[in-house]
Amino acid sequence: MxxxxxxxxxxxxxxxxxxxxxxxxxxxxxxxxxxxxxxxxxxxxxxxxxxxxxxxxxxxxxxxxxxxxxxxxxxxxxxxxxxxxxxxxxxxxxxxxxxxxxxxxxxTVPLPEDLAQLLSALEDKLCTLAEDAPAAALRAVAALDRLSRRAGREAACMIEEDGEQRWEALGRALGIDADRAQSLVTRYLLLHSSQAPPLPRARIRRCPWPGPGAAPSQALLRRAPVQRAAVRARAPAASARNRPGKTMVRNTRARTWAATAPT
Structure with missing residues (x-):
């Protein structure tokens, strides 16, 4: 072993x-x-x-x-x-x-000191809570899971918009190999939780895959060939927006995002 x-x-x-x-x-x-x-x-x-x-x-x-x-x-x-x-x-x-x-x-990339202390204290608190109040501990863990999904997706979107990411450098920063670093970014890009509230529009519009039913970027398809089947499974929902009568709704939403996004 x-x-x-x-x-x-x-x-x-x-x-x-x-x-x-x-x-x-x-x-x-x-x-x-x-x-x-x-x-x-x-x-x-x-x-x-x-x-x-x-x-x-x-x-x-x-x-x-x-x-x-x-x-x-x-x-x-x-x-x-x-x-x-x-x-x-x-x-x-x-x-x-x-x-x-x-x-x-x-x-590896260092964590901010206050965040490292917070994570350590949170681990101790949750372990104690799991013994004293298991139901409360599960509720707290579920909340943390939703938070980590949103934060992970936002971080992956920021990396994605940088263009050709140097996966070797990212792997070293995370302490993993380049393939696993790329897979980690792809996993968060493809991740969607219907229970999680959306990010603010000004931030979410940077993501190549803003939500359910939206088509993924071509860059994402090129960098994640192993995930193409999962991505294409969502294609029917995305193509539904192109039917007659749906164009104005889509364009109106795009104009609304542009109007509300900071310059």
Whole structure:
């Protein structure tokens, strides 16, 4: 089993990997666990003990899914018993990976100090409330969920209107890889909650997808090919506005937005 953090997830999943005599990493090892056609696949250190035609590890080191590698620790084969690498102390690689995670955290965009304190106090308050008044805690969590959806959607809209976003830079700011950073922005752009009140018009008009039934921007379709099916499912509602008798309503609303939006 690998190591993950709640914040970074699979973007920084760590394991203790094996290093061969020539300094390279072995290919993944496969095990038949007798549960059907699928086989268990692993790249962890314990699999490379030289048995069943698998290579034998010369050293072990921490490895992260982001590509980072820790320092190698030689395997003392002469001191190990007949259980192979099962009894090897791997606390050193675990500490190396933990230090790597702290480095990732230092590179992320910092939160305002007052907001960080507020989030910490809110976590303590909600955990206590969940024990003392579970119903009230659920109501508070639901309110926070609605708030986070609106704020996340607004932040995603601001990123979207910047044009070609540098996903690598955004990923570093969030501590995740570029693909997950782009997926996060796309998820909030596509997110719509019928229970959440709309944002003020002057702010919501910047978003490429202002509400239910509105067509998404072409930029969004290009950047989220995996979401095209979900987007096109809303197309019938959007096309309904183009029927005769609906044009004036749509244009009147557009003029109203323009009149009320700040210059």
């Amino acid at each position: 690998g190591w993950t953090t709640e914040e970074f997830g699979e973007s920084h999943e760590g394991i203790v990997g094996a290093v061969l005599e020539d300094g390279s990493e072995p290919k993944p090892a496969y095990f038949d666990i007798g549960s059907g056609a699928e086989m268990y696949r692993t790249s962890e250190w314990w699999a490379y003990d030289g048995r069943m035609r698998r290579p034998r590890a010369a050293a072990v080191r921490a490895a992260c899914s982001c590509g980072w590698r820790g320092r190698g620790v030689p395997v003392p084969w002469d001191e190990l018993d007949g259980d192979g690498l099962e009894g090897l102390d791997v606390s050193g690689p675990r500490r190396d990976w933990s230090e790597h995670i702290r480095t990732v955290e230092r590179r």
